[in-house]
Amino acid sequence: MQQNHSVTEFILLGLTQDPMKKKMIFIIFFILYMGTMVGNLLIIVTIKSSRTLGSPMYFFLFYLSLADSCFSTSTAPRLIVDSLSVQRIITYNECMTQVFALHFFGCMEVFVLILMAIDRYVAICKPLHYPAIMSRQVCIILIVIAWIGSFIHSIVEVAQALKLPFCGPNLIDHYCCDLQPLLKLACMDTYLINLEWATNSGAICTSSFVILMISYIVILHSLRNHSAEGRKKALSTCTSHIIVVILFFGPCMFIYTRPPTTFPMDKMVTVFYTIGTPFLNPLIYTLRNAEVKNAMRKLWHIKITSESKR
Template identity: 70%
Template sequence: MMNNTVTEFILFGLTQDAKKQKVIFGVFLILYLLTLLWNLLVVVTIKTSVTLGSPMYFFLSYLSFADACFSTTTAPRLIVDTLSQKKTISYNECMTQLFAVHFFGGTEIFVLILMSFDRYVAICKPLQYNTIMSQRVCNMLVILAWVGSCIHSSAQIFLALQLPFCGPNVIDHYFCDVQPLMQLACMDIYVINLLVASNSGTVSTVSFIILLISYGVILYSLRNHSAEGRRKALSTCTTHFIVIVLFFGPCIFIYTRPQTTFPVDKMVSVFYTIGTPLLNPLIYTLRNAEVKNAMRKLWCSKI
């Protein structure tokens, strides 16, 4: 870690307007609670239902868990800071938040890739599906997703720790990330910027391309299926594709461009750190009859 004269940062937040902050507090508190409720509901439903034992739902439960954790890395501090006069965060807390954001964000990316692989095997190799996507294989794939996200977030925190801070210490954002921190570093950030873009930017862009190719192959293979089979497969793939676009669009916008900032950056970040984790379980449950039926059975039995 570099020697710093800065021991804490001040998070600027989304706005300094007192009236807008009260609105932000109410809106984001509701959104965060709904995110936790929906995602935990999906996890509990899948874990307790005997009808949702396929690998697709196994991966979906991990996606919902990652969504809940991903939102928790940023939303609570944003909500609390709207009520605080001085939105300070210590250096160590800032680095911890940065690591957590990239860890759970990376996990979400890798789990989405696993879900696309599962759909590829189910549609393109149906006779070998149970052999290829055995429980042991699924467990190993999830472990690889956790390891991959840990490597990605470790690289991010390593780069952030190379930045010396001599002041000012106001981060023009609502959470700690490498890009806004680089704006405060008292050094030439050209090399660090290239490394950050080659890490986060490459992970986001390459993953998005892999997902597009996989779903392209899936759609091409559907030409040999029956009309009913095509309809069901298209419904599932459409759901997955919506989630992919909603998540990767903002990530690619933020992490692949040169080191410049735009006023819209913070709102784009809100969308992928808070909005997408809320929308994911809604998209999957509203378009999936099996999940909805399992939820009804679970809660009817509890009542």
């Protein structure tokens, strides 16, 4: 990795400098992170183990939970460890790796949410053609495209970060490495890079949100032709998806679709969509989905029964 700067490490200032608040941050985010991992891993294991959750919707939910776990892991462990550290040093290479992971798994979540919306659109608006359109092979191809698209996006982000020369200072006023706080430290005019960054990340966030909202409006409009029972089930599923979309894209667009200015609330907004949303997603999808809850009950029942027979 070529380094065109004199700075070889950065210091993350984190969310606060107050010793008491640091301890609170450790406790709160440790609980949130553990909850995120347990919740998402439970969904992953349930979908993999259950024969009743073999539809494309749960195929995509599996990858959403996987993306959530990795997305949260790209920032949360560092924040938790740094909350108890005196010197929160991150090397240049570690910083670039975090930029890559943050954007790779964040973009993966965006693409999976779009695929879930496509799946619901076909299931509700084209029910007779659903098995042919959303076949297993098609779903696998769509997920592979999502992985490739996420990789390209994150490579572009890292390439932009690698262009930045750092001559000092090396204090990052954030709890993680991202292009926006790094731009403030660069020893160059960052206007064009910021424009490229906003065009890349901002356009992905905004266009994806618009596409998702339009697709769900079309889906909800088409439900008027369904039976009361079918309408209720579809509304429950779509409502869960819409809540997740709003919770993720609201903060995401706030950060990535504006001029190169920073606000005091930026760090907390970033916390919400990188740590808060991955924690809430399993709760939203399990509490509002009877099939997932039933599959989890069966899985635990089988587990407890097999343990008692030993």
